Amino acid sequence: MAEKILAILEQREGSLKKVSFEAASVAVNLANQLGLSAEAVVVGSEINNLSELSKFGISKLTHLKHEQLNNYSPTAYSDAIASFAKESGAKVLVFPNTAMGVDLAPRVAVKLNSGIVMDCMKLEVKENDIVATRPVYAGKALIDLKLNSDIKIFTIRPNVFKPQTVNSTSVDIDVRTVENPNLKTRVTAFKKSEGKLDVAEADIIVSGGRGMKGPENFHLIEELAEVLGAAVGASRAVVDAGWRPHREQVGQTGKTVSPSLYIACGISGAIQHLAGMSSSKYIVAINKDKDAPIFNVADYGIAGDVFEILPALTEEIKKLKS
Amino acid sequence: MKIAVCISQVPDTATRIKIGADHKSIDPSGVTFIINPYDEFAIEEALKTKEKIGGDSVVYVISVGDDSVKETLRKALAMGADEAILFKDSNQKDSFGIAKALSEEIKTLGCELVFTGKQSVDYDSGITGQLIAEMLGYNCVSVVVDFKLDGNKIIAEREIEGGREVVETELPAVITAQKGLNEPRYASLKGIMAAKKKTILEKPATDFNGFTEILDMHLPPSKQPGRILGTDKSAVPELVRLLREEAKVI
Numbered sequence: 001m002a003e004k005i006l007a008i009l010e011q012r013e014g015s016l017k018k019v020s021f022e023a024a025s026v027a028v029n030l031a032n033q034l035g036l037s038a039e040a041v042v043v044g045s046e047i048n049n050l051s052e053l054s055k056f057g058i059s060k061l062t063h064l065k066h067e068q069l070n071n072y073s074p075t076a077y078s079d080a081i082a083s084f085a086k087e088s089g090a091k092v093l094v095f096p097n098t099a100m101g102v103d104l105a106p107r108v109a110v111k112l113n114s115g116i117v118m119d120c121m122k123l124e125v126k127e128n129d130i131v132a133t134r135p136v137y138a139g140k141a142l143i144d145l146k147l148n149s150d151i152k153i154f155t156i157r158p159n160v161f162k163p164q165t166v167n168s169t170s171v172d173i174d175v176r177t178v179e180n181p182n183l184k185t186r187v188t189a190f191k192k193s194e195g196k197l198d199v200a201e202a203d204i205i206v207s208g209g210r211g212m213k214g215p216e217n218f219h220l221i222e223e224l225a226e227v228l229g230a231a232v233g234a235s236r237a238v239v240d241a242g243w244r245p246h247r248e249q250v251g252q253t254g255k256t257v258s259p260s261l262y263i264a265c266g267i268s269g270a271i272q273h274l275a276g277m278s279s280s281k282y283i284v285a286i287n288k289d290k291d292a293p294i295f296n297v298a299d300y301g302i303a304g305d306v307f308e309i310l311p312a313l314t315e316e317i318k319k320l321k322s
Numbered sequence: 323m324k325i326a327v328c329i330s331q332v333p334d335t336a337t338r339i340k341i342g343a344d345h346k347s348i349d350p351s352g353v354t355f356i357i358n359p360y361d362e363f364a365i366e367e368a369l370k371t372k373e374k375i376g377g378d379s380v381v382y383v384i385s386v387g388d389d390s391v392k393e394t395l396r397k398a399l400a401m402g403a404d405e406a407i408l409f410k411d412s413n414q415k416d417s418f419g420i421a422k423a424l425s426e427e428i429k430t431l432g433c434e435l436v437f438t439g440k441q442s443v444d445y446d447s448g449i450t451g452q453l454i455a456e457m458l459g460y461n462c463v464s465v466v467v468d469f470k471l472d473g474n475k476i477i478a479e480r481e482i483e484g485g486r487e488v489v490e491t492e493l494p495a496v497i498t499a500q501k502g503l504n505e506p507r508y509a510s511l512k513g514i515m516a517a518k519k520k521t522i523l524e525k526p527a528t529d530f531n532g533f534t535e536i537l538d539m540h541l542p543p544s545k546q547p548g549r550i551l552g553t554d555k556s557a558v559p560e561l562v563r564l565l566r567e568e569a570k571v572i
Binding site for chain 1: 547
């Protein structure tokens with residue numbers, strides 16, 4: 001049996017998430033370089049978009065299925081994945097670095113006695129081994145590292161590894177029933193928060209800081225986010241002031257993000273904020289203080305009044321989209 | 323009940339990081355070290371739980387590190403923790419190795435409930451709590467913003483993308499704390515004085531060094547400052563054109 005790289009896919013409410021395709025693509029890419037085969041595994045109940053996987057070069061998917069496993073259960077999911085990984089002889093496991101992946105991957109690591117590297121931004125093959133690059137100190141520094149365990153686990157940051165499509169035919173789906181899932185710890189409900197997108201997953205983020213002058217002005221941020229299909233983010237100052245919820249906080253004690261586009265509005269750019277967002281592909285800064293540190297990391301800036309510029313920008317993008 | 327809180331010491335989040343001479347760690351000179359912000363929520367939740375349960379509950383704070391970590395442990399004692407234990411190891415960087423030391427101690431102490439921060443803001447892996455739980459065969463809820471303990475039963479809410487998951491489980495368990503779980507208390511003067519008198523139990527670290535080999539630490543590529551397109555809304559059409567045609571992100 002050829003040694004395998006296993007992509008662990010994530011489904012929510014019966015659909016594979018976008019980051020699952022990124023994980024699949026990373027597994028295929030690494031497998032090609034290492035001369036291994038790439039497979040995927042997912043835990044869940046009914047899942048509607050499994051066939052999309054064929055686009056990313058995965059030839060075989062194992063669906064570990066049980067009607068009670070539509071919702072995440074740390075105990076049942078980690079048991080199912082670890083025993084499948086053992087049985088299939090997987091040498092490398094690639095998880096998404098999502099809320100579920102961060103919870104699940106370390107449990108699987110203990111069960112497999114494997115080393116683990118979280119939040120990888122780059123995975124390279126050097127001398128037939130995998131070298132991972134990940135941020136530390138919220139992105140103020142990067143480390144390159146490798147694992148010396150027999151089985152290796154890597155989690156990948158969403159939005160960083162663009163999935164590569166291939167001309168593939170089909171994916172062979174093997175459905176297996178999970179017997180007596182261990183539901184000792186289980187999710188019993190999901191409370192959806194307001195706002196459509198989460199900063200950790202969004203491809204575009206519009207963030208507001210103290211320059212927005214008060215929570216009542218954040219509708220300007222929300223309106224721009226709406227026309228862009230973006231998530232709303234916030235600086236620590238405005239979260240600490242209670243203007244915005246913590247889940248929107250970007251920075252060292254919030255979320256570290258890498259979207260394609262980050263628009264910072266009325267954010268001066270404290271070092272702990274810059275750490276959390278400077279790996280964004282493009283950064284736009286709108287701030288009336290032309291000496292604000294945010295302009296040092298911005299690709300494009302407007303050194304003016306956010307209250308004048310934000311509505312104009314929203315209008316201009318609306319025109320473009322219509 | 324015996325409750326453990328696993329804490330770590332990290333550079334202040336306002337620190338500008340410099341790479342050390344070994345190119346594998348940071349240069350600690352001039353760095354102010356603080357208690358990991360998420361661990362303060364963990365300590366607070368442990369103290370609240372102890373106060374609620376009452377009786378002869380004990381809160382232990384445990385950390386892995388060098389002598390300088392004693393100051394952080396004293397802060398936890400000043401907040402109200404009862405005992406402090408330090409595993410002397412200045413080189414341990416692997417979460418697996420740290421979790422191993424901590425889980426063995428938790429087992430020896432017989433703690434049924436363990437709190438820790440959801441991640442430590444230095445290496446940022448966010449997995450120590452889950453590793454400890456799995457090593458001990460305990461239940462675990464990570465990134466918790468709401469925690470209720472009723473007898474043996476736990477109902478916790480954890481933050482995930484786009485909302486909160488309600489998770490049900492039972493003791494023994496590890497809970498990792500997210501900002502928003504509570505408002506950490508300030509140490510009282512009395513607490514600070516009492517903490518000074520307490521002994522911090524020192525233990526040698528395990529010889530397990532983990533599975534990771536750090537090859538290199540470096541700064542991220544520095545970004546060239548970009549273009550200021552203007553000072554008022556007349557710059558907006560040009561910004562939109564650049565985002566569309568040059569950056570191709572909208």
